[in-house]
Every structure is written in C-alpha cells, then in structure tokens.
Amino acid sequence: xxxxxxxxxxxxxxxxxxxxxxxxxxxxxxxxxxxxxxxxxxxxxxxxxxxxxxxxxxxxxxxxxxxxxxxxxxxxxxxxxxxxxxxxxxxxxxxxxxxxxxxxxxxxxxxxxxxxxxxxxxxxxxxxxxxxxxxxxxxxxxxxxxxxxxxxxxxxxxxxxxxxxxxxxxxxxxxxxxxxxxxxxxxxxxxxxxxxxxxxxxxxxxxxxxxxxxxxxxxxxxxxxxxxxxxxxxxxxxxxxxxxxxxxxxxxxxxxxxxxxxxxxxx
Numbered sequence: 523x524x525x526x527x528x529x530x531x532x533x534x535x536x537x538x539x540x541x542x543x544x545x546x547x548x549x550x551x552x553x554x555x556x557x558x559x560x561x562x563x564x565x566x567x568x569x570x571x572x573x574x575x576x577x578x579x580x581x582x583x584x585x586x587x588x589x590x591x592x593x594x595x596x597x598x599x600x601x602x603x604x605x606x607x608x609x610x611x612x613x614x615x616x617x618x619x620x621x622x623x624x625x626x627x628x629x630x631x632x633x634x635x636x637x638x639x640x641x642x643x644x645x646x647x648x649x650x651x652x653x654x655x656x657x658x659x660x661x662x663x664x665x666x667x668x669x670x671x672x673x674x675x676x677x678x679x680x681x682x683x684x685x686x687x688x689x690x691x692x693x694x695x696x697x698x699x700x701x702x703x704x705x706x707x708x709x710x711x712x713x714x715x716x717x718x719x720x721x722x723x724x725x726x727x728x729x730x731x732x733x734x735x736x737x738x739x740x741x742x743x744x745x746x747x748x749x750x751x752x753x754x755x756x757x758x759x760x761x762x763x764x765x766x767x768x769x770x771x772x773x774x775x776x777x778x779x780x781x782x783x784x785x786x787x788x789x
Contacts, residue, residue, distance in 0.1 A: 523755050524742060527587040528553045529578060531562040532668065533675040533771075534710030535593025536778060538616060541731030542591065542738050543779070549742070551757040552585050553775070554786055558763030560672070562596040563637025563665045563708070570639075574601045575608060577762070580788055582609060589741055591734065592616065593709050596637050599645040612741045616730050618646055618707035621653035623728040627703035630657045633692060633725070636707030638663035646707075660701055664688050671710035676770040685717040693721065701725055760786035 526542070526549045528535045533555060543551060556562075556577060562570055574597050578590060590613045592598045592605070598615030606613050618640065623632045632654060640646055641663035650659050667688045674680040686693060692700055704722060706712055706729040715727055757780045765771050772783050 523550050524548070524589070525550045525552060525585060525587040526738065527551075527578075527581055527585060527590045528593045529556075529574070529581070529590060529597070530554075530592075530594040530709060531556045531560045531597070532672050532710060533774070534668070534671060534708055534713065535591070536675065536774075537712035537729065538591065538593045538709050538731045538734050539778065542735040545732075545735035545739050546742060549738075550755045551780075552581070552587060553757070553759040553780065554581055554762075555760070556762045557765065560763075561637065561665050561668050562594060563639045563663075563668060565596075565639070567600050570597055571601045571604055575605060576788055578605060578609060581786075582611065587611070589614065589738065591738065593734075595708050596639045599640055599643045614734060614737055614741070616709055616734060618649060618705050619728045619730050619733070620646075620649040620705060622733075623703040623705045623726075624654040624657050626726045626728065627657060627701070629698070629702045631660065631699070631701045631703075632657050633660045633662070633701030633704040634707050635662045635664065635667065635689075635704065635711060637665055637668060640707055660692060662688065662691065667714070668708060668710045671713040674713055675774050676767050677773060678767070678770070680714065680717070682717050682720060685714055686721055689718070689721055697724075703728060705729075756781045759783045762786050762788075 528539050592615045595616050602615045641661050670680050703726045712729050759775045759780045775783050
C-alpha cells in the first residue's frame, strides 16, 4: 500500500488533501497536525526546522509512509532542504502560487495573503522576483485568518465581517487598485475561499492544491509502487496537543473520509 503523510500545524492541509486524494484515490492517507505548536507562522525558523524534523522522522518510523507532503507554506519555505537531507523518501512542499497568479492577472496587480513568516521569507521574495517582476504585489501577513479557518473547520461559525477585517487594507482601495489575482499563500485559506470570493468577486483565487496532486501522481508513477492498485487500508488522522472541541474535529475528519482521530506523542 502506498501511504502518504500530510503534515501541517493545523487543518489547512486538508484543502490540499482533498485535491490530492481526488487525483490519487488508491493511496492510504495519514494526516498529522501539530496543534500543540499551532500556528507556525509566528515561530522562528530554528524552532520550525527542529520541530518538523522530529515529528516527521518519528512519523516515517511509526507509519512506514512512502511519501510526505509538508502541507504548510511556512514549514515548506523554511525546512524542506534540511528535511530532504535527513529523510530518504520523497517530500513534497507547498509554496505560494506566485507564477500562476501572475499569469492569470490582467491588471498586473496581484495579492498575496499568507502568514507573516511566509511573507518575510527570502524564498517568497525570490518567487516574486522570478515570476511576478512585471506585477505590483500587494501583501497581507496574517495569523488571524489562520485561526478563523481552524474555527470554521472545527464546526464553529465564522462571519464575513471577521474575514473582511483581515482584508481591510485592500478593501479600502479603489476597485481598479485592488488585486485581480489573489494568491492564497497558506493551505488554511482555501477553507474560507467562498468568503474571500464574496469580498473580491472580480478576482481569481489561486492555491497550490491541484498542482500538488499532479506532483504526487508523478512521484507515485516514478516510484512504481507495486501495491498501488490495492484497496486502501483507510485514512487516519493524528494531533499532537489537547483539543478543546475534540468532537468537532472528529466530525470534520470523518466528513473527509478519515476513519479515526488519535493523539500523537513524540515521547
């Protein structure tokens, strides 16, 4: 069985999971979220590198996974090189979809909404320099929107007003000055795609989910997993810290096709 592990600090990676599973239905999926240290967007780089390495090395040992998806933009832009040096199975990262956003923009004004950590990474600036040099790039760094997404995923209400507060700087602009292509630079943000679309009805919203799905399909083919066509042994989710609304999270993962939600400890 070809086992794929998704790793994120929270539930944002479920947006990538849905896209990947649609293109790769025969895999068995494991989803591990590090809610004990959520969110990663305000953590320093050394902490993120050490934490992701510890968790993923133990996950590979414990679950015998064939491929890892670091479904967190912040962790991907910081930790991927070191992870790939230490873990000898394919690791797929998630980075802001700057290139497709720039291609789709007609006004050449694109928006990037991401965590503060992703916004300030040199990797992100390199992507902008390489793929959006001819564009004006408006940026919003936020952890508030991440928390709203977590709340929504756990079954609690999120209002359009709360989402609009995050995008206040863009909403104050004249319509012609607003981005017509918006990069959802955190895997959480597709969870409020409808709300963002309501606020910016003329903008194209761009995320990395489908591209990651195609990449996983390619890696499965390259690795020629002999058991890939076997029936999946099920999908399993894990969390690292206390969950105040455990039943809400269980229902959320059940709706995505996961069998169970279990505590994960490094000890």
